[in-house]
Amino acid sequence: MLESRNIVKKFGSKAAVDGITVRFEPGHVYAMLGPNGSGKTTWMKMAAGLIKPTAGEMLFGGRPVDLESRKEIAYMSTEPYFYAWMTVKDVGKYYADFFPDFSYDRYLRLLERMELTEGLKTPELSSGMMAKLKIAVTLARDAKVWMLDEPFNGIDLLARDEIRRSILEFAADDRVLILSSHLVEEMEAIADRAVFIKEGRLAEEDDLEELRDSRGVSMADRYRAIYGRVEVEA
Amino acid sequence: MKNLIKYEFRKTLSVKLILLGTAALAQLAFMIGLWTGRERIYSLGAFILLLLAFVGVAVIGLTSVLILHRDMNTKQSYMLFMTPNSCYKILGAKVIENGISLLLATVFFFALGALDVSMLMAHEGRLADLWSLVTQFLEGIDSRITLDTETLMSFAFGLLASWFSTVTCAYLADVVSTALLKGKRWNGLGSFALFILLSALMNWALLRLTDGIASVRTVFLVQAGISIVFSAVMYVLTAQIMERKLSV
Numbered sequence: 169m170l171e172s173r174n175i176v177k178k179f180g181s182k183a184a185v186d187g188i189t190v191r192f193e194p195g196h197v198y199a200m201l202g203p204n205g206s207g208k209t210t211w212m213k214m215a216a217g218l219i220k221p222t223a224g225e226m227l228f229g230g231r232p233v234d235l236e237s238r239k240e241i242a243y244m245s246t247e248p249y250f251y252a253w254m255t256v257k258d259v260g261k262y263y264a265d266f267f268p269d270f271s272y273d274r275y276l277r278l279l280e281r282m283e284l285t286e287g288l289k290t291p292e293l294s295s296g297m298m299a300k301l302k303i304a305v306t307l308a309r310d311a312k313v314w315m316l317d318e319p320f321n322g323i324d325l326l327a328r329d330e331i332r333r334s335i336l337e338f339a340a341d342d343r344v345l346i347l348s349s350h351l352v353e354e355m356e357a358i359a360d361r362a363v364f365i366k367e368g369r370l371a372e373e374d375d376l377e378e379l380r381d382s383r384g385v386s387m388a389d390r391y392r393a394i395y396g397r398v399e400v401e402a
Numbered sequence: 403m404k405n406l407i408k409y410e411f412r413k414t415l416s417v418k419l420i421l422l423g424t425a426a427l428a429q430l431a432f433m434i435g436l437w438t439g440r441e442r443i444y445s446l447g448a449f450i451l452l453l454l455a456f457v458g459v460a461v462i463g464l465t466s467v468l469i470l471h472r473d474m475n476t477k478q479s480y481m482l483f484m485t486p487n488s489c490y491k492i493l494g495a496k497v498i499e500n501g502i503s504l505l506l507a508t509v510f511f512f513a514l515g516a517l518d519v520s521m522l523m524a525h526e527g528r529l530a531d532l533w534s535l536v537t538q539f540l541e542g543i544d545s546r547i548t549l550d551t552e553t554l555m556s557f558a559f560g561l562l563a564s565w566f567s568t569v570t571c572a573y574l575a576d577v578v579s580t581a582l583l584k585g586k587r588w589n590g591l592g593s594f595a596l597f598i599l600l601s602a603l604m605n606w607a608l609l610r611l612t613d614g615i616a617s618v619r620t621v622f623l624v625q626a627g628i629s630i631v632f633s634a635v636m637y638v639l640t641a642q643i644m645e646r647k648l649s650v
Contacts, residue, residue: 180585218483219649238486249477251413265405266485 169194169344170215170241170313175224177210184210186368187224192313195341199359199376199387200348203395207368208348209246212315216243228313239268242311246318248298250290256301257286263305275308281330295322303331313344320351332358352388362387364394406487406495410469414503417465421458421507425514428454432518436525448518455511459562462507463569466500470573474580479650489644493573497637500569508562512555553619560622563629564608570636571600577640581647604632 171191177184185207192198200208213219214226217233228237250259256279263270279286282300293301299322306314319335320328335358339345349355355362356376364371371394376387385393432447434440470493473482482492523533579593586592608628612621 213649216484218480220647235486235488238484243480243484245477245480247477249480251478251481253412253416262409262481265408266487 169229170346171227172211172214173225173227175211175214175226176222177207177214177219178222183222183368185214185221188365188368188370190363190370190373192344192346194312194344196361197335197339197345197359198347199352199355199362200346200365201352201355201362201387201391202348202365202371203350206365208365209317210368211365212243212317212346212348213245215313215315216241218243240312242267242269242306242309242314244302244306244314244316244319246321248290248302250301252291254290255286256284256288256290259290259301259305260286260308263308267309269310271308271310274310275304278304278308278334281334282327296324296327299323300327300331303334307334307338312342313346314338315346317348318350319347320349320354328354352391356387359387362390364390366394403487403491403495406491407498410495410499411503413469414462414465414499417461418503421454421461425451425454425458425511429514429518433521436521444522448522451511451514451518455515458511459504459507459565462503463500463565463572466496466503466569467572467576470496471576471580474577474648474650483648483650488641489648490641493637493641493644496573497570497633501566504562504566504569508558512558516551553622556619556622556626560626560629563626563633564604567604567629567633567636568601570633570640571597571604574600574636574640574643577643577648581643581649600636604629607632 169192172188174187174189175185176187184205188207188211200212202208210219214221215228215233217235217238226233228241231237233241254262260270260272260275260279263275264272276286279301282304284297284301284304288297290298290301299319303316303319306316316335319331323331332354335345335347347355347359360376362372362374362376362379364373372390374387374390379385379387379390428447428450430447432444432451435442435444435447473479575593575597578596579589583589583592608625611628612624615621615624
């Protein structure tokens with residue numbers, strides 16, 4: 169459904185993404201993993217159409233990502249990005265105005281679950297509340313692909329549980345969910361596939377069940393093996 | 403497109419409310435001064451209104467450029483560029499919002515000015531004599547100049563269109579800076595030089611193409627037309643660069 173072919177993004181002479189070829193199939197929850205600066209966010213932004221690749225292709229349904237694909241791909245940035253004059257209600261209205269797949273009813277349900285009220289002003293939200301708002305407004309879209317960049321950043325344990333529940337609730341056979349996070353253990357409970365990015369390149373792609381069953385290692389073990397110095401094997 | 407324009411108006415609302423509030427206060431001072439016969443107060447009100455007519459229109463244009471800059475260079479850019487809208491539409495909404503805002507501000511200050519001058523003339527009969535003296539004086543300098551309403555409106559329209567095209571030049575310079583020169587050491591200087599060059603080119607065209615036209619009113623109207631065509635060219639070029647090269 170969503171794939172990149174030898175995609176490259178350079179900022180000046182430095183390649184943030186350096187020839188990643190990867191394919192994301194519907195019906196799966198992917199954990200996109202890698203340390204800071206590995207290229208995860210840049211890759212996601214290219215898929216969302218926010219960044220133009222230097223070389224290679226980003227395809228959605230076999231066609232290069234374009235305006236049409238923006239209707240089907242929901243991206244949540246790790247940084248807050250709402251206009252300063254917006255209330256929580258304004259954010260919902262804005263999404264409803266621009267995204268045909270946005271459901272205001274679902275947004276209201278998610279707000280309730282996240283304990284947010286429509287009258288709150290976005291500049292006054294704490295980082296945790298802001299993270300919950302971003303999740304709520306993104307998941308209120310009935311998108312084919314959801315890409316959530318660091319969805320658990322700055323969120324307490326209870327709120328994290330709510331977010332995890334919401335993410336799993338909306339995961340479906342015809343959808344792709346891609347989550348990036350540093351909280352590897354947290355991701356293990358949600359994802360069924362893992363994509364490891366290292367220095368702008370695809371380091372490894374794993375089916376987590378297969379990894380556990382046939383090799384007896386967890387996603388965290390693979391993370392340590394790829395990015396750390398000690399190889400963990402069963 | 404309708405929604406994009408709606409949000410562009412929302413982004414500039416606070417600046418417009420400040421301008422409108424200041425104008426309301428100045429108008430109030432003018433009217434109170436006129437009714438109570440205090441010349442200093444109504445002179446001050448009139449002065450602030452006159453100043454605001456020029457500064458206000460300038461501020462509206464500059465605000466639009468600053469918002470475009472913020473919409474491309476901060477995280478707020480995701481709000482715009484994540485939506486399924488082409489750069490032609492995104493920039494088009496900004497151009498339309500700015501055009502409408504500048505036009506409304508010009509009409510507003512022009513109408514307010516006409517109202518205040520009429521009130522002043524009714525109140526101070528000798529002003530009518532002074533007005534005709536000024537008109538005769540200007541006609542003495544150049545017989546093409548007449549201070550009638552049509553000429554003043556043409557002048558205001560020409561000035562408005564010229565400022566609008568300056569704003570579109572600034573859009574292009576800003577987009578070139580963000581999309582093509584980002585990270586380069588001479589980015590700021592380069593984009594500023596481009597802005598100056600484009601503005602100079604437009605002014606040269608305005609002077610060159612209206613040279614020899616006898617009627618001042620026609621000169622203003624032709625200049626307005628040239629400015630609008632120039633703005634359209636700037637818009638297409640800017641949107642083209644955004645569509646092909648802009649990463650946020």
